[in-house]
Structures are given as structure tokens and as C-alpha cells.
Amino acid sequence: MLSAMNVPAPAVRPAEPDLAAPASADVAQQDGLRAFEAEMRRHNQRLFRLAFALVGDEAEAEDVLQDSYVRAYEHLATFEGRSGIGIWLARIVRNQAIDHLRVRQARQAAIALEAELPPRPDGADGYLERAPAPPHRASVELDRSREEVRAMLQQAIATLAPHFRAVFMLREVEGMSVEDTAAYLGIPAATVKSRDHRARILLKQELGPAFDGRVGDIFEFQRERCDRIVARVLDVLRAP
16 A cells, blocks of 8 residues: 655646656656646546445545556556547556456455454454345335435445446446446447446345435545545655
8 A cells, every 4th residue: 555645736837848758867857747747637536436346445446546547657668649648547446456356366365264263262362253145225215315325326336246337437427438348348339338347237136215316426526535546646656
């Protein structure tokens, strides 16, 4: 996890240098950081929602996005500009999310294996207990308040399989077109349509009448989170 930095991010220069240019000299590196900060702020919300869609946890999504930005800056020279920097960054986020999930799965497998072991004979608490099964969600009633329904919708989206959740987040929450969603995820447009349709069916089954097909403003990406992510990335990139 990247370390936090409490100082505010520097102001963005109006004129942005070429992001694909190498940053070997100190001055070029500072110009590159200012330009890269502008790109982070421009793409932060969409890429965060993509990261969340893939890993299903907001804190882990921040870690994935921050690591992705660091990796992207270190490999700016490989950006050829053919697909646009937003799609290039999205590919890096997808790869980082996959690596993150592999580490998580390996850790969970180790915990599950340890949980299967018998208790220690001396009664010491040396093994992890199996987590209790989550309670079954009660049916959503029509008279729930808007905030309650919103919270339930966020929770239901979080339980979707990652490939459905990623499409739904980009199409319905972020409002991207089918074509742009396909480019971001590297899948055919027809697959985007089918997964979006399937995700809506699953949400309708989960929430019943509470889900009328409208998503509204959920998974808000506030300025505080944007500043925090940018500051942490800049902290790492400026470190000697």
C-alpha cells in the first residue's frame, strides 16, 4: 500500500508537456509530473470505478489505482498514443487488479487451509476461526427511503461477479457508451451489451421492485478522495 501524504497536490500548469516524452533531466521530470497529475485528475473517477468494479472493495481499489499510476508513469515511454491515454491507463489498472486478486486469492486460500486445522491441544488461540456466513439480505420494501435503497443498490452491485460489475459500473454508473466500455475492458461490444443486460437482471432479482433500472449518483468520487490518491502517487514518484 502506498504511504499517505498530508500536503496538498501542486497546482496544474495550463500547458501540458508531451506525456510520452522521457523525463531524464530534473526539469523534464518536474514538467512530466505536473502533466501526469493533470491526467490523473482527469481520469481519476472513471479509473477508480473500474478498479472498484474489478476488486469489489473501495480501499483496495484505491491501492490498485495508486499502484497503477506509479507503474504508468514509470512506463510513459511505452505509450504510443494510438488508443488514447485513458484506455492505456485502463489496461494498466486491469492488469494491476488481476495481480491484486491473485494475491488476495492466495492469501484467502492459506487462511482457509489454516481454518481447517484442528485446535491446538493447549487451547491457545493459534488458528483462525472460520468466518460466519453472511446473513441473508431481507427483501427491499418499496417504502424504504432513497438513501436506504441507494445503499442496498451499492451493496448489490458489489456482490456482482467482476465481469458483470465492470460492465455495469462503466455503462450505467459512469455513463460510458458501449464502444468506449468495450475499449476500456478490451472485449467486444456485443459482450458489453450481454453482460450489461445480465447484470441488470441479477440486480432486479436481488432487489425486486426497489430496482427500477435507474442507478442515480452512487459510488460518488469526492474531491477528497481524488486529492488523496493524487498526493500519494506524487509522494511515491518524488521519493529519491
